[in-house]
Amino acid sequence: MATATGKRLAGKTILITGASSGIGRSTALEFARTSPKDLKIIVTARRLDKIQQLAEDIKKEVGEGIKVHPVQLDVSSANAVSEFVNQLPEEFKQIDVLVNNAGMVKGVAQAPDIAPADLSEMFATNVTGLINMTQAVLPIMKARKNEGMHADMPGAGDIINIGSIAGREAYVGGSIYCATKAAVRSFTEAMRKELVSTRIRIIEIDPGQVETEFSVVRFGGDKSKADAVYKGVEPLTPDDIAEVVVFAAGRRENVVLADTLVYPNHQGAATVMHRKPA
């Protein structure tokens, strides 16, 4: 029997950025598991092989009730993003839920030693990319008609932005990443206010420490440095965040999970965590 969340999500079209690994990949799977009979999911990332594999994995686990459309996309290119949205196949065009998840961090350098290329890439992905996606998808949501008591107020859909504890609290060695996530937070809050007369929900979910490819990317592929980040602690899994994303999208339309901070049990702030001795 379908859960209330499963029933509310049925028939929807979900678009997820950064679905080739970590939180994005888990989110696609969790949506599919929650509403396995009637859902369309568009999964995007730069690594096409990974999202094609994800589409296969979803079909294998959940069956043919889910239509998955994998598309290679670099969110930092405004042209690529608008072309992608314009060229979506007819049956995937009516996006109901946008999960702005693509994001990354490079290095732990401090000013004045931050490489200009790292600075540009972090802002281009985490901030400009998220805004590119939002601007391309928002017209679809704003044009959506409502019924009943909201018939005179067009606009419906969900934009779920994956922020970070780093956007609430800056830490040493994370100045640029923290600044990008603080920018996401400001953009999200402004949009929630700007769209208040519509039924569009603007949702931010801020994870604490999650074990994904995030730290491997931060240290340029150095797995031992990435592993050291999680030494003596038990980080969240990407599935933990995926469950919160799907929960937020699956609330009754009048319920907005506006802003959520999610920690593992050992974490009390960006850099306050209890580590077990080795």
Ligand code: NAP
């Ligand atoms: P991850 O495993 O490294 O996944 C990041 C995803 O973003 C990948 O699918 C990557 O795919 C995609 N991506 C990166 N640059 C992109 C671009 N220019 N265009 C399109 N896709 C791009 O890391 P994750 O932890 O799941 O990160 C997901 C989100 O959670 C990020 O926004 C991150 O800032 C946030 N977050 C993570 C943590 C954590 O501790 N892990 C904590 C708080 C917040 P491709 O490389 O294939 O493009």
